[in-house]
Amino acid sequence: MQLRRLTLATALAGGTAIFATFALAAGDAQRGALIAKRWCASCHVVAPDQTSASADAPSFSDIARRRTDKKKLGHFLMDPHPPMPDMHLSRKEIDDIVSYIRSLDPRPQPPAEPDGKDKDLPKNG
Numbered sequence: 001m002q003l004r005r006l007t008l009a010t011a012l013a014g015g016t017a018i019f020a021t022f023a024l025a026a027g028d029a030q031r032g033a034l035i036a037k038r039w040c041a042s043c044h045v046v047a048p049d050q051t052s053a054s055a056d057a058p059s060f061s062d063i064a065r066r067r068t069d070k071k072k073l074g075h076f077l078m079d080p081h082p083p084m085p086d087m088h089l090s091r092k093e094i095d096d097i098v099s100y101i102r103s104l105d106p107r108p109q110p111p112a113e114p115d116g117k118d119k120d121l122p123k124n125g
């Protein structure tokens with residue numbers, strides 16, 4: 001009985017550690033979603049549950065379908081052109097938002113970029 005309790009405690013502790021690691025790894029897109037809801041949602045539809053935004057700004061899922069290159073998307077956000085305002089985002093915020101936007105693309109993702117940056121990502125997910 002005592003052994004079982006110990007095992008359970010170990011399993012719980014282990015589970016927490018795994019969860020913490022997962023939350024960190026997946027945190028970028030989640031942070032991006034928060035930033036998008038706070039700073040972009042007044043003009044863009046940034047999430048499927050958002051119902052209204054400016055008619056001039058494309059929805060983030062539309063952007064995800066058209067802009068498949070993370071680098072180019074990041075470059076646009078570093079130096080956006082009118083009518084899209086310059087939001088003065090940090091490098092980290094841009095990375096988070098780019099991950100979030102790319103996560104909205106329902107299609108299978110293209111193979112990893114030649115620079116190998118994405119080589120640790122699972123191939124089918």
Ligand code: HEC
Nearest residue numbers: 039040042043056057058063067076082083084085087097
């Ligand atoms: C004041 C309104 C406004 C806000 C706020 C805004 N945008 Fe935009 N954004 C626009 C408009 C309008 C366009 C369309 C520009 C065009 O058609 O050339 C645009 C275009 C874009 C594009 C390019 C879309 C394409 O067609 O390829 C991206 C990416 C983008 N916005 C991301 C963001 C992000 C990320 C944020 C928040 C950090 C944000 N925008 C906040 C108005 C806004």
